[in-house]
Each structure stands twice: as structure tokens, then as C-alpha cells.
Amino acid sequence: MKYMNLYRGYEKRKEAIDKRISSIIERSQFVFGEELDTLEKELANYTGAKYAVGVSSGHVGLVLALLALGFNAGEDHSNKEVIVPAMTFFSTAEAPSFLGMKVRVCDIDEYFNMDVKKLESLINKNTAAIIPVNLFGQCANFDVILDIARKNNIFVIEDACQSFGASYKNIKSCSGKLGDIAVTSFFPAKPLGCFGDGGMVFTDNEEFYKNLKQLRHHGDEGGMNHVKLGTTGRLDNMQAGILLEKFKGFEEDMTYRRNAAKYYNEQLKGIVKVPEIAEYTQSVHAQYVIQVENNRDEVRAKLAELGVPTALYYPHPIHLAPILVKKLGYKEGDMPVSEYASKHNIALPIDNDILKEEQDIVIDAVKKVVK
Numbered sequence: 001m002k003y004m005n006l007y008r009g010y011e012k013r014k015e016a017i018d019k020r021i022s023s024i025i026e027r028s029q030f031v032f033g034e035e036l037d038t039l040e041k042e043l044a045n046y047t048g049a050k051y052a053v054g055v056s057s058g059h060v061g062l063v064l065a066l067l068a069l070g071f072n073a074g075e076d077h078s079n080k081e082v083i084v085p086a087m088t089f090f091s092t093a094e095a096p097s098f099l100g101m102k103v104r105v106c107d108i109d110e111y112f113n114m115d116v117k118k119l120e121s122l123i124n125k126n127t128a129a130i131i132p133v134n135l136f137g138q139c140a141n142f143d144v145i146l147d148i149a150r151k152n153n154i155f156v157i158e159d160a161c162q163s164f165g166a167s168y169k170n171i172k173s174c175s176g177k178l179g180d181i182a183v184t185s186f187f188p189a190k191p192l193g194c195f196g197d198g199g200m201v202f203t204d205n206e207e208f209y210k211n212l213k214q215l216r217h218h219g220d221e222g223g224m225n226h227v228k229l230g231t232t233g234r235l236d237n238m239q240a241g242i243l244l245e246k247f248k249g250f251e252e253d254m255t256y257r258r259n260a261a262k263y264y265n266e267q268l269k270g271i272v273k274v275p276e277i278a279e280y281t282q283s284v285h286a287q288y289v290i291q292v293e294n295n296r297d298e299v300r301a302k303l304a305e306l307g308v309p310t311a312l313y314y315p316h317p318i319h320l321a322p323i324l325v326k327k328l329g330y331k332e333g334d335m336p337v338s339e340y341a342s343k344h345n346i347a348l349p350i351d352n353d354i355l356k357e358e359q360d361i362v363i364d365a366v367k368k369v370v371k
């Protein structure tokens with residue numbers, strides 16, 4: 001068994017994907033092209049966002065989002081602070097740090113997302129933006145986050161790299177309604193994954209949209225008039241074509257994935273701590289993360305012996321990341337909930353096509369190992 005079997009996602013649409021790839025090669029539309037335009041329209045339509053801009057990865061999307069808000073490259077932002085959750089992929093903190101902004105870290109709640117009760121105390125006159133993350137596929141508590149942000153005149157970037165397809169109180173993640181700009185990732189292991197790196201940025205704001213379009217293409221406003229410092233940040237047309245084919249079955253895939261998560265919940269409840277989903281959000285279960293009270297690493301090793309691969313999200317909370325810890329002055333003990341998660345979390349196999357037989361192997365192994 002693989003931790004994620006990504007081949008099946010290709011196999012079930014092989015003919016359509018192969019045809020699409022050949023057609024792109026025949027037309028030689030590699031950078032920009034019909035597929036990219038269509039995908040942007042379709043995903044904007046699906047999420048309800050006014051604008052969508054395909055980018056080369058989720059991380060590049062986060063950097064471009066900050067640039068689009070006006071935190072320009074090459075300028076001094078050392079007095080600007082960005083709040084991120086302590087439990088997330090490094091990229092969420094790396095993007096503002098890369099632009100010279102100061103990161104402040106917020107501990108997480110029982111849903112693995114930014115603890116909104118702790119958010120307000122982190123805000124000061126230098127706070128420029130909040131980047132809530134929809135970790136493992138469920139949305140953070142946006143009503144509270146947006147309320148605090150509006151009151152204090154702070155930008156919000158929705159890090160939706162794990163939550164394309166999820167929703168918050170019937171508002172779709174990536175709709176551009178859960179903040180000023182939303183960013184998702186199409187890394188192959190994501191619920192909607194491409195065959196390499198890719199991402200998309202969404203917004204309802206026309207100015208940010210125009211900025212994003214220029215910034216992903218070296219700040220070119222057209223005719224090689226470089227009016228901003230950007231990067232090579234476009235989504236390849238080939239990846240857009242693959243995504244267009246995969247998107248046709250996306251809703252069906254997410255229903256399947258939700259049922260797989262539900263089945264794990266039913267079978268594992270009471271044996272380990274199963275993931276809780278807040279009542280205000282529907283998750284796409286980008287990861288299925290349990291917690292064990294004792295001997296996490298031993299449990300993982302025993303599961304591996306029984307043929308069950310697992311993963312860790314994330315072994316190091318952001319505030320203890322080697323590059324940030326010294327600079328920001330955090331220490332072990334500062335973010336207890338995130339630190340607990342980093343030591344007790346285990347991610348079990350899940351993908352859009354996991355078989356019930358495979359889930360049963362996982363469930364039996366967990367029952368055997370965690371007594």
C-alpha cells in the first residue's frame with residue numbers, strides 16, 4: 001500500500017488526459033494557452049471568485065499574493081508583521097519572511113487551525129496581514145478572523161493550499177470571500193493535484209487581480225514593459241490541461257474522499273483521537289490525521305511493519321523552524337497545542353481512490369498497535 005496512490009487518479013481518466021497532453025504538444029501551447037484560460041474561468045466559476053490567476057505553485061502564489069497587496073519586492077518591510085498559525089507547512093511563514101516581513105505565530109485550536117481566541121492579542125500597529133491556513137482540508141474560523149482584520153485594517157490571505165473544494169458556512173474556500181486573496185496548490189498530493197507543481201490565486205478585487213497577472217509574468221504590463229518586480233510564476237498550460245480533465249470528476253472525487261474519512265472515523269473512534277471537523281466547515285480531508293497519546297514514533301514503526309505507510313504533518317511547528325526560531329525569539333513551550341500536535345499526530349493513508357480493503361488493512365493495523 002502506498003501512503004497516497006496517485007496513479008489511480010490518472011488511470012481512471014487516462015484516455016482524456018493523454019489526448020489533452022498530445023493536443024497541447026501538437027499546438028505547442030506550453031506557456032499561456034487555451035487550457036490555462038479555460039481552467040481559470042472554470043475554477044473561478046466553481047468557487048464563486050470574480051478572478052482566478054494560475055500560478056506555478058502554492059508557495060509562489062503566496063509570495064505573489066503579498067506582492068499584489070503592495071508589499072513590493074526590494075523594499076524594506078522589516079517593520080511589518082504577518083500572523084500565521086504555528087502548525088502549517090513552512091511555506092505559509094516562508095513567503096512573508098522571504099519578503100523581509102516579520103512573522104508572528106498563533107497557536108492552533110482543536111481543529112488544527114489558527115486559534116481565533118489568541119489572535120487579537122497578537123495584533124499591534126505593525127500588523128499588516130493575517131494568513132489563516134485551512135489545515136488538512138477544513139476551513140479556519142473566518143467570521144472571527146475577518147472581523148478582527150476589518151476592525152484593525154489588516155489584509156487577510158486565505159492559505160487554501162489544502163482546501164480547494166472545502167467550504168466555510170456555505171462559502172467556498174478560494175471564493176475570494178474569505179479574505180482579500182486566496183491561494184491554493186495543485187501539488188500532486190492535493191485533493192485537486194496536477195502532475196508537477198501548480199497553484200491558483202483567487203480574488204474579488206480587480207486591482208489585486210491586475211497586479212497578480214503582471215507579477216506572475218515578471219511585472220510585465222504588456223509589450224515587455226516591466227512595471228513591477230515579479231517572477232516566472234505562471235501555471236504551465238500542460239498542467240492546466242491535466243487539471244481541466246481531473247476537475248471534471250472533482251466533486252465525485254471529494255464525495256468519495258469524504259466517505260473514506262467518515263469510514264475511518266467510524267472505525268477508529270475510541271481507539272485513537274480521530275480528527276474533529278468544526279460545525280462551520282466542510283472538509284476535503286487533504287490529510288487524515290489521528291493523534292496517539294503515547295509513543296507516536298514507535299506506533300508509526302509498528303504500522304510500517306504491518307505494511308501501513310504514514311506521514312507526519314508537521315514534525316516542527318513554525319516557531320521552532322531553524323531559520324525562524326533565532327530571529328523571532330520563540331522557544332519550546334510557547335505554542336503548546338501545536339507542539340503537542342507535532343509530537344502526537346500521525347497521518348494515515350488517504351487519497352481520492354483509496355480502496356475499502358486498504359482502509360481495512362489500516363484500521364486493523366491501528367487497532368493492533370494502539371491498545
Ligand SMILES: Cc1ncc(COP(=O)(O)O)c(C=O)c1O
Pocket residue numbers: 057058059060088089091092133159161162184185186187197198199
Ligand atoms: C498550507 C500550505 N501552504 C503552502 C503550500 C505550498 O504549496 P506548493 O507546494 O504548491 O508550493 C502548501 C503545500 O504543501 C501547504 O500545504
